[in-house]
Amino acid sequence: xxNNYLDIIRPGINTTFQDKGRxxxxxxxxPFSGAMDNRNYLIANKLVNNNLDSAVIEFAYQGxxxxxxxxKINFAVTGDVIFLxxxxxxxxxxxxxxxxxxxxxxxxxxxxxxxxVYGYLALGGEFDLKFQWNSCSINTKAxxxxxxxxxxxVGQRINLKKINSNKDIKKTNYINTKIENIRVIKGTxxxxxxxxxxxxFYEKEFTVSKLxxxxxxxxxxxxxxxxxxxxxxxxxxxxxxxxxxxxxxxxIMLSDHGTIGGYPKIGVVASVDYDRLVQxxxxxxxxxxxxxxxxxxxxxxxxxxxxxxLLLQI
Amino acid sequence: xxxxxxxxGDAALYCDFGNEVNKSINLQVIKYFKTIKEKKxxxxxxxxxxxxxxxxxxxxxxxxxxxxxxxxxxxxxxxxIDINSKKLEIPVCCHENFSMDIKRLEEILKxxxxxxxxxxxxxxxxxxxxxxxxxMPFLGDLDENMRAQRLETPRVKVPKGSVALTEQFxxxxxxxxxGGWNILGNTPLDVFDSSKEDKPNLINPGDAVxxxxxxxxxxxxxxxx
Numbered sequence: 001x002x003n004n005y006l007d008i009i010r011p012g013i014n015t016t017f018q019d020k021g022r023x024x025x026x027x028x029x030x031p032f033s034g035a036m037d038n039r040n041y042l043i044a045n046k047l048v049n050n051n052l053d054s055a056v057i058e059f060a061y062q063g064x065x066x067x068x069x070x071x072k073i074n075f076a077v078t079g080d081v082i083f084l085x086x087x088x089x090x091x092x093x094x095x096x097x098x099x100x101x102x103x104x105x106x107x108x109x110x111x112x113x114x115x116x117v118y119g120y121l122a123l124g125g126e127f128d129l130k131f132q133w134n135s136c137s138i139n140t141k142a143x144x145x146x147x148x149x150x151x152x153x154v155g156q157r158i159n160l161k162k163i164n165s166n167k168d169i170k171k172t173n174y175i176n177t178k179i180e181n182i183r184v185i186k187g188t189x190x191x192x193x194x195x196x197x198x199x200x201f202y203e204k205e206f207t208v209s210k211l212x213x214x215x216x217x218x219x220x221x222x223x224x225x226x227x228x229x230x231x232x233x234x235x236x237x238x239x240x241x242x243x244x245x246x247x248x249x250x251x252i253m254l255s256d257h258g259t260i261g262g263y264p265k266i267g268v269v270a271s272v273d274y275d276r277l278v279q280x281x282x283x284x285x286x287x288x289x290x291x292x293x294x295x296x297x298x299x300x301x302x303x304x305x306x307x308x309x310l311l312l313q314i
Numbered sequence: 315x316x317x318x319x320x321x322x323g324d325a326a327l328y329c330d331f332g333n334e335v336n337k338s339i340n341l342q343v344i345k346y347f348k349t350i351k352e353k354k355x356x357x358x359x360x361x362x363x364x365x366x367x368x369x370x371x372x373x374x375x376x377x378x379x380x381x382x383x384x385x386x387x388x389x390x391x392x393x394x395i396d397i398n399s400k401k402l403e404i405p406v407c408c409h410e411n412f413s414m415d416i417k418r419l420e421e422i423l424k425x426x427x428x429x430x431x432x433x434x435x436x437x438x439x440x441x442x443x444x445x446x447x448x449x450m451p452f453l454g455d456l457d458e459n460m461r462a463q464r465l466e467t468p469r470v471k472v473p474k475g476s477v478a479l480t481e482q483f484x485x486x487x488x489x490x491x492x493g494g495w496n497i498l499g500n501t502p503l504d505v506f507d508s509s510k511e512d513k514p515n516l517i518n519p520g521d522a523v524x525x526x527x528x529x530x531x532x533x534x535x536x537x538x539x
Contacts, residue, residue: 023359026371026514029445029488029506042539064374133511142448142489144508233335234452236369236445237363238326259445260364268323271374282337293379296324300374 003126004070004160007203010153012110014060014213016138017129017145020053025133026259030144030238032203033137036214036255036278040078040309043174046314047076048100048124048165055136055146057121061281063110064121064152073163074099075108079119079279080176083110083297098171099124103285116279128161130207139256141215154193172314181278181289185296187242187265197248198222201266202288207249210282214256217277220285223248226264234262240269240277242288254278272303315342316368319386321379326371327386335454335482337363340442341397344366344519349391356416357403358382361536363519364443365452383453399520401438404486406477406525407533408499415465420480422462433457434498434525439484441521449488449506451517468494475500486517502528502536 018041018168021160027042035041037057045054057064063081070108076099077083083094086107094100094108096119113119129136136146143149152158190198206221237243241253243263252269255262255278269277270291280286291299315331324327338508340363345523347363351369358379362369372382396522398474411417416427423430439453456479464480469492472478476487478495486494488506517523528536 024351024361024363026360026369027351027444028447029450029518098354132508141491142508143507145449149508163493185321188320188322188328219520232366233333234446235367236362238322238371240323240325252350259362260443261446265322268326270325293321293324297374297378300324304375305388310474 004163005066006158006288007069007220008064008154008156009067009107009159010065011152011154011156012059012064013064015057015064016140017060017127018058018137018148019055020133021137021255022133026236029259030037030133030142031139031159031256031259033139033145033255035120036194037079038276039275039310040118040120040176041171042307042311044076044078044122046311047078047170047172048122049164049168049170050122052311054122057252058108059119059121060113060117063119065109066269067105067107067108068102069104070160071163072101072103072123073138074101074167074169076100076122076170077110077190077237078080078120080114080116081110081119082112082114083108094301098168101167101169101277104261115281117281118279119192123160124167125160125163128159141256143209149180153208156312170314176279176308177276179273181207181287182277183270183275183290183291183296183299184242185270185291187267189232192226192264193244193266194227196224202290206286207282208282208284212282214254216254216257217252218279219250219252221249224250224266230264231262232264234260237261238268240266240271240274242264242269252277270299272296272299276281282308292293316346316386319383322354322369324379326369327379327382329368329370329386330363331368332364335442337440337525342391342398346389346391347452347519348397349384349389355382362445366379367511370534375440377381399518399522401522401524402517403524403526404501404503405528405532405536406435406501406532408412409530409533411530412476412500416498419462419496419498423459425459430460430498431527433460434479434484435527436524439523440450441517441523442483443519444515444517446491447487448508449492449515450485451505451523453484453496454482456484462496464494465496468492472497475501475502500533502533
């Protein structure tokens, strides 16, 4: 029995453990998984003096309400999140990108994300979790990862096997920037679409549908007309691929996507914009902007340098 | 041979082996897949072989399109790489409890239930690829007179273990999942087992699979022995 643990009073809507994800498994049908918004995942770990690849609790929209029991420990929340910290007689509103210390009996109540989708809760220590293929990331579709591959549930107890001795309080001034245009690289079936369809793709606005989850983001808007074939022979997918099925509404593959698919690929989201893409909540407007491969590579390098600088400053 | 290499986004190579779907092209894909997988090139984090394509995704923090393309272009996959294929028998129960689309198949194929089963069972199929959902094998080729299109409206939930057909292929649903294939029966066998980390898939690309019919009683008792 561990002396340090969390009890889940309310699990939230889609609350899972996530880490850096798992690779080398696409060929057997297992996707990457891992934290959807990688930058916010890394910052959360850094704020509580964890290794950067430690597991965190990821939540979507409404987060968990938990009660902590055990020795003093630090925690931090990242994203654009509203949450409360309850200690004995007081309840305060917490701020993202700051670490706090909690002790036996304290509660963290993550009310909701604010005009975004995912938030992260990191605790300064290590959860006691099952690893599969070097990752504890939960994939609820294939029941892979920690917690038997299932979302966190009410009444569950989660043990910590280790608590960080470094309990320095940390803070950073990071602000999640909203993005107006999602940059995309032309897909391998771009020429399956009519001239009008291609124009619509790059010039019109699409709306993020409610039917979006860790597997994919469905978009609604003007239909994109296919003039060649609405099916292709099934082939591999990667995250960020934008497929257009026969109904003309694009679907963007996200971290838990099916590993192969048979719809034509009109484009692929540039890696630099992935973290911000996944944060677009239902109802948000998306516009796509074409970018070439070499610009996409350069922009990702800059984004990665920025992430490393942010982490160094914490 | 790879006919063309292009980029799929900024973090993957799209290796095109042509448009046809046949065993010899697929074996080429599998050879490249196995060769690259064994060499463990720094930065490549996933390989997805399919009928006639190989997608190689990489970590953009460690490498880039130019490097990976150059590497793949200089690989010799013609060497006698061991495909290491197995022959497997898969029990399938085609009782009416399971064969949810038999009536539809009878109508489309203009064949009786008995004839459909006779055409399908006891024949050797080749595993082209696995994926979509974890461990799902894509097996072919079905006889010419056994080829039906997908359901117009896919099912929201296809039961785990369903054996289903579409066009020249058969597959097995390793999990309950949405799907639009024509369901012919169900296997009690666990085709995917995530607790076996080194070999979670029973069926792998290059393997040969034969479906053997079992009765409803045999099905029910299958996992109790």
